[in-house]
Amino acid sequence: MKKKRGFDLAEKRLDVLSKSFFSFLLKQNAGQIVLDLGCGSGWVGIAAAFLHHKVFMYDIEDNFDLSKKVDFLTNEFYTKILFQVKDLTKITANMFPKKVDLVYIGSVLHYFKYKDAKKILKIIRNKLKKGGRIFVSVSGIDTELGVGYKKSCPINNRFFLVSEKNMKRFFITEPVTLYKKREFIDLFENLDFKVIEIKKTAFGNFKAVFEKL
Numbered sequence: 231m232k233k234k235r236g237f238d239l240a241e242k243r244l245d246v247l248s249k250s251f252f253s254f255l256l257k258q259n260a261g262q263i264v265l266d267l268g269c270g271s272g273w274v275g276i277a278a279a280f281l282h283h284k285v286f287m288y289d290i291e292d293n294f295d296l297s298k299k300v301d302f303l304t305n306e307f308y309t310k311i312l313f314q315v316k317d318l319t320k321i322t323a324n325m326f327p328k329k330v331d332l333v334y335i336g337s338v339l340h341y342f343k344y345k346d347a348k349k350i351l352k353i354i355r356n357k358l359k360k361g362g363r364i365f366v367s368v369s370g371i372d373t374e375l376g377v378g379y380k381k382s383c384p385i386n387n388r389f390f391l392v393s394e395k396n397m398k399r400f401f402i403t404e405p406v407t408l409y410k411k412r413e414f415i416d417l418f419e420n421l422d423f424k425v426i427e428i429k430k431t432a433f434g435n436f437k438a439v440f441e442k443l
């Protein structure tokens with residue numbers, strides 16, 4: 231029998247999207263301005279700051295608690311991270327830095343109505359430099375999450391709770407917009423982004439990199 235020595239959590243956490251993000255980031259000069267939107271526990275942004283970039287992180291919840299996570303670091307490091315509790319559906323352009331180089335939005339956009347996702351991405355687009363990239367993932371409609379969900383509704387009004395079984399299974403109690411691949415791409419192409427790469431995971435979710443034209 232194969233010997234077992236616990237879960238390799240790092241391998242589980244570093245998904246296709248974060249791998250693409252970090253392999254790109256490692257080729258950039260230090261001091262990139264990075265947005266981590268819906269940062270959750272914040273590990274992507276913190277790692278980017280370790281790589282000497284300036285990171286602006288936002289989430290509707292304060293699960294971040296930077297002081298506990300990196301309390302062994304100096305004040306100099308703290309100046310590389312700004313975390314704010316914000317509802318991204320209520321953002322305005324002036325809360326972001328003037329120019330942004332890179333954006334990371336991992337597993338967040340599906341928590342917004344399609345019209346709100348468009349509004350947020352339009353604001354971000356205007357902040358992003360030409361050639362700047364967005365690394366983004368969404369839950370797909372043809373997934374386990376989509377079982378018992380109102381799939382037939384057009385994307386503009388598709389914002390529903392998942393089935394009760396899935397609420398418990400996936401810990402999602404808020405309404406979501408589940409995406410078809412074309413709808414996900416349209417969201418970005420209509421805002422003058424081009425697809426650099428898009429992958430469908432084994433579970434049917436989409437992970438993509440878009441570049442501002």
Ligand SMILES: C[S@@+](CC[C@H](N)C(=O)[O-])C[C@H]1O[C@@H](n2cnc3c(N)ncnc32)[C@H](O)[C@@H]1O
Binds near residue numbers: 318
């Ligand atoms: C599945 S977690 C993803 C966390 C992280 N981006 C990652 O890739 O691991 C989704 C995150 O989106 C945040 N979120 C959901 N709705 C939001 C909103 N309206 N404004 C800001 N953050 C939101 C949640 O609080 C949560 O931290």
